[in-house]
Amino acid sequence: VYPGALERCDGVDTDCDPATDEEVDEDLDGYSACEGDCDDTDLAVNPGAADLCGDGLDNDCDGTADGASCFTCDRIVPDDHSTIQSAVGASSNGDEICVRQGTYSGPVATAGRQVEIVSFEGPTSTIIDASGGTHALQLEMNAEATVSGVQFTGASQGGILVTSGSYLFAEDIRVTGNTSSLGGGGVRVEYGGADIRSSTIDFNTVFTSDPAQSYGAGLFALGGSMVDLTETDVAHNTLTVDHTDQSRITGR
Numbered sequence: 001v002y003p004g005a006l007e008r009c010d011g012v013d014t015d016c017d018p019a020t021d022e023e024v025d026e027d028l029d030g031y032s033a034c035e036g037d038c039d040d041t042d043l044a045v046n047p048g049a050a051d052l053c054g055d056g057l058d059n060d061c062d063g064t065a066d067g068a069s070c071f072t073c074d075r076i077v078p079d080d081h082s083t084i085q086s087a088v089g090a091s092s093n094g095d096e097i098c099v100r101q102g103t104y105s106g107p108v109a110t111a112g113r114q115v116e117i118v119s120f121e122g123p124t125s126t127i128i129d130a131s132g133g134t135h136a137l138q139l140e141m142n143a144e145a146t147v148s149g150v151q152f153t154g155a156s157q158g159g160i161l162v163t164s165g166s167y168l169f170a171e172d173i174r175v176t177g178n179t180s181s182l183g184g185g186g187v188r189v190e191y192g193g194a195d196i197r198s199s200t201i202d203f204n205t206v207f208t209s210d211p212a213q214s215y216g217a218g219l220f221a222l223g224g225s226m227v228d229l230t231e232t233d234v235a236h237n238t239l240t241v242d243h244t245d246q247s248r249i250t251g252r
Contacts, residue, residue: 009034027042029043029044029045029046030048031047039061045061046060047061051069051071052066052071053066053073054066071096071098072096073096073098074095074097075087075097076099077097078102083104084097084117085105085106085107085108088108088109088113093113096118097116100119101121101125101126103128103129104127104129105130106133106136106152107135107155108138109137110137110139110145110166111138112140113144113145114143115146116145117146117150118146122149123174124174127152130152130154130155130159131154132154133154133155133156134155134156134158135155135161136153137160137161139163140161140163141164144169145169146170147171147173148172149171151173152173155178156180157182158180159175159204160187161188162188162193163188164191165192168194168195170194170199171198171199172198172199174202175187175199175200176204177203179204179205179206181206181208182220183215184221185205185217186201186204186218188220189220189221189227190225194221195230196228196230196232197231199233200233201219201234202218202234203237204237205240206239216239217238
């Protein structure tokens with residue numbers, strides 16, 4: 001231990017300079033140099049960061065700048081826009097909207113637009129909460145959206161609505177904790193189409209007094225809609241029909 005000594009990850013300030021202690025997280029991004037932070041002066045560079053294409057940085061400290069799995073982001077939430085909806089509103093057709101972890105208010109409506117919404121961290125930590133609003137995600141007017149790594153919750157008329165000639169491609173999403181008085185507590189596809197892969201639709205509820213709507217607590221498609229599910233779990237969704245004679249039928 002002496003001034004000028006090589007710092008080691010041994011719990012000792014080897015060079016007698018606290019400012020260069022590699023066990024201290026200098027940029028406060030959650031990682032120290034000893035924990036794999038390859039640039040502890042840059043908050044956007046650490047082993048848990050997303051690798052952004054085109055910036056010339058090894059954002060995720062995997063030894064490669066702009067690697068094969070890097071994100072091509074036209075807009076980043078909340079860096080460029082505070083909400084996902086404001087990013088969608090400012091987007092052009094074909095834009096990729098990248099979302100950092102956090103809970104964002106819904107609904108997100110993509111009327112007539114062709115956009116991609118992708119999270120850096122996945123659906124466990126990237127959430128769109130409708131907070132009692134009609135839908136967490138709504139596609140209408142021939143919109144096309146690609147969505148990955150996002151959770152949709154808290155909607156009162158179904159987590160996701162795809163309608164009016166719109167199309168949804170979704171991968172690694174979770175639709176959970178939504179309610180509706182119509183068929184499709186989780187996802188409702190009405191005169192549209194959807195391709196949902198490697199996802200989960202669970203713990204959604206349809207509560208209705210109209211037997212005509214007593215279908216699809218998790219997912220409901222009508223009007224000639226085409227829906228493809230691949231490696232997607234639709235489970236633990238609940239349908240309750242409340243009849244006028246006060247009787248109640250509940251199914252899962």
